[in-house]
Amino acid sequence: MLQLQALRTNKDQIIQALKKRNFDAEIHMDKVLSLDEKRRSLQTDLDNTLAEGNKLSKEIGMLYKSGKTEEANQIKQKTAQLKEESKRLTEKLNTIAADLEEALYQIPNVPHESVPAGSDEEDNEEVFREGNIPELGEEAKPHWELAKKYDIIDFELGAKITGAGFPVYKGKGARLQRALISYFLDKNTEAGYIEMQVPLLVNETSGYGTGQLPDKEGQMYHVTEEDLYLIPTAEVPITNVLRGNILDKNSLPISYTGYTPCFRREAGSYGAHVRGLNRLHQFDKVEIVRVEHPDNSYQALDAMVEHVKNILRELKLPFRVLRLCGGDLGFTSALTYDFEVFSTAQDRWLEISSVSNFETFQANRLKLRYRDENNKTQLVHTLNGSSLALPRVLAGILENYQTADGIDIPDILVPYTGFSRIE
């Protein structure tokens, strides 16, 4: 959620910047600002009415104490009128405040100046590429065939137990999953991230805090009995750990990492691009989250990008980094770098990580602040990234490391798996 104050003072600038997203902010902005104006004048009216009432109440108290019951009763009649008035104003104010909040929720984050203009993924800007794309020859198989051949992932079995998109990992496949999770967590904690184990279900407030609600409501599994949501990413519980806090500026930055399964309904997805591990309802991911002083957040974003690069280097997977264009940029993000691994057998790039700076957009909803030099509260910047999403890394390893009669395990993972080859 954008800050009202910013909208009031930089209206034109923000409208201009949002054009990069192909988002016409003008109408929204006018609505927000006019609602805000109404809200403020109502607030003033209400405050004055309540103040008057408070004053009279005190008088009544005094009069009763000194036994002047009659005078007190006279004043009482005045307060009845004020009470009605304040009730009316409160109702009005609540309605306007709710409308205002809803209108604010409709406006996406302002893109960073480096975000390229563009309408879809075609316009994303490649900023980095590394690694050799192996020559696999004609025999190369996509990972879903490899998974079947070596009996390490069973999609049908998952469908039997639960439904499509809930695979079962078996034997060395399961072991490889576990190895990847441990390896990622080790890399992250070495880099100073504090490991967290968090709930996999969150309440509504947390969903709003990180911005999944209201705009991605349909993407989350909802446990209606308890009104809880299955997390679509560890970002939600981990970032909400700090919700509502006022941090000492010396406690910044705060860096967390956590492994969780992620649950996504993925309503509306279909076709070849969702085969195998490419798109699942349940998948594993290790996430990194940072809370930063606004002055340092872009430095932190670069550090996160470097960190993920290093992991992919160690895994010896061919990858590239994209700076997302305005049209492809997530609703809450100011700047996002996507990481993609090249899947040789599928002959396409697979997104495996997304690293974003949300600036104050999430912090504003989360009410997550720090105290500055002048003891004033300021919103922090929040960032997060995947390091990494398991299924596509797994797909990348299976496909790129395949040989005619087996799959090699990247050297860096062997201490974690305890084996160096799947046959």
Added chain:
RNA sequence: AGAGAGGUGGCCGAGUGGUCGAAGGCGCACGCCUGGAAAGUGUGUAUACACCAAAAGUGUAUCGAGGGUUCGAAUCCCUUCCUCUCUGCCA
């Protein structure tokens, strides 16, 4: 899941209808004292919103959350969430 007790400021803790944003203590900040420190001592110490060009200041709201009773609620009533104790169940 059932019965009972409770949720007050950064922390502890008083407060059962009136001037209470809330005693007292701890912590923290600044000052005094000291050669320096400790002890002592003085002052200050919540958040949001509105008014004001801004600071100062003023007003309003907030004692888990939401609603109600009342001229007036931290205090009474209802709903809900959470914590603790006992019973039950259970990995």
